[in-house]
Amino acid sequence: MKFVYRLAFASLILFTACKKEKSWDVDVKEQNVKLAIHDISQDFFNDSIPLVTLRKNYPFFFDTNSDEIWEAQRRDKKEINIYTKSRKIFGNFDQLNNSLVPVFQRYQYYFPEYKIPTVYTYSSGLQNLNYPVMFSQQSGLLFIAMDAYLGTKEKLYDSIGVDRYLRANMELDRLPSQTVDAIANDIVTFSPRNQLFIDHILYEGKKLILQDALLADTPDEYKLGYSPEQIQWCIDNEGQIWNFFVEQNYVFSSDVSLKKRFLDLAPFSKFNNEIEQNSPGRIGAWVGLQIIRQYLRENPKVELKTLLEDMDAQKIFKDSKYKPALEGKSGTVYTTKTINGKDYHFVK
Structure with missing residues (x-):
């Protein structure tokens, strides 16, 4: 029994370890591109x-x-x-x-x-x-x-x-x-019939995952138009942000004001509380990216084009098993590189 237990435990560790960031490291040397x-x-x-x-x-x-x-x-x-x-x-x-x-x-x-x-x-x-x-x-x-x-x-x-x-x-x-x-x-495919908040944030997340795929060695700051401080704020507060969306019943809401508050270009996101001015604008897009990354960690065989054409946001969300801890590290593993004296965040 001890052997079976240890084997099961070892398998669990191996399974967990395999859920790493999807690799976008592809060989494009054969792709002959000449731009006019x-x-x-x-x-x-x-x-x-x-x-x-x-x-x-x-x-x-x-x-x-x-x-x-x-x-x-x-x-x-x-x-x-x-x-x-x-x-x-x-x-x-x-x-x-x-x-x-x-x-x-x-x-x-x-x-x-x-x-x-x-x-x-x-x-x-x-x-x-x-x-x-x-x-x-x-x-x-x-x-x-x-x-x-x-x-x-x-x-x-x-x-x-x-x-x-x-x-x-x-x-x-x-x-x-x-x-x-x-x-x-x-x-990236989007249906105007899909008007829940989760539809919009995952649409933005899919657009951002295209940047993961098409941009090599590019920090998240560039992908979202953020500063290093803003990305760090998102990482430090991911669980709190998601908990706020859940507690306010926003995730499956059709309230059209949520898009303006959390997805439109703005100096900060509109939480309507004391923390909002510390937040970057479009925080919903950043959350959407984390959900899509988590979905690909859970479902590594999903092809990029298939994902971008999949308009079933609720299925994607369910299969992502996204549930960040209130306190702790982001599910995305980052490394930092210094550019012009500031530490920028790169996905490992």
């Missing part, structure tokens, strides 16, 4: 190129404004200054190409039936700062607003009152994460 990058604004601000030629070359870029309005914009000194600053950051696009090719190698690995997009950069005149990357798998196009990556301390952002909590993403090294976010917005 076109700078629309370089042509737009070149007044030697006729507007009729621009309309022909970039029909998707022009709306119904008159030619007079477009010609005035092409000569607007403020617009030209914004573009000049943007192009200085992006240079000859070598850094952009080098940061996006690995993303699309992994994209091609996991979704071989999808085509690699053509990349178009442009200056938005500081109009598209919140969502600077747009992607359409169907049309095969990826658009990047270069003026959204001028740096957190850029005075142009001061001049139009860009909130500090939004500026974490306004560095060029955050662009790959925002590119994957744009891809996720296009390819």
Whole structure:
């Protein structure tokens, strides 16, 4: 009996040890990806190129404004200054190409039936700062607003009152994460009939798990637009956050205000208590990511595409067995690396 007991105990230890983080370490050397990058604004601000030629070359870029309005914009000194600053950051696009090719190698690995997009950069005149990357798998196009990556301390952002909590993403090294976010917005399946809070947080979690899959050696801070302090706050308070959702009967609620309070871009999440201003915005998205990671630990054979297309949030939640302790470590195992004097969190 002692032998049977010990064997069972050893098996339990082995079973528990096997529930580790899903590995996204895949060999993409055979994925031959060459990106075509076109700078629309370089042509737009070149007044030697006729507007009729621009309309022909970039029909998707022009709306119904008159030619007079477009010609005035092409000569607007403020617009030209914004573009000049943007192009200085992006240079000859070598850094952009080098940061996006690995993303699309992994994209091609996991979704071989999808085509690699053509990349178009442009200056938005500081109009598209919140969502600077747009992607359409169907049309095969990826658009990047270069003026959204001028740096957190850029005075142009001061001049139009860009909130500090939004500026974490306004560095060029955050662009790959925002590119994957744009891809996720296009390819991760969501049904408008699924309007429970758990539906929304797991939808956000699935979009974020795509970043785990497509981004190698990228900290969670970049994936969520957080600072190291905000990620650490989430880790330290995961159990308390989830307990709050459970006690308030939010998990299976259809209350539409919950999305605004816990999933929309904001300086902090709206707990309506004394802790909320210590929290980052979109805390529900971070919780959704932890549930999806736990689900994959429990169900390691589930393929990425299958997960992204699975709209049964309640089944995913049940099969994740997600129940973080009120006190203790997050289910996700992190290691830290120092970047510019701060410790960033990387999933092991």
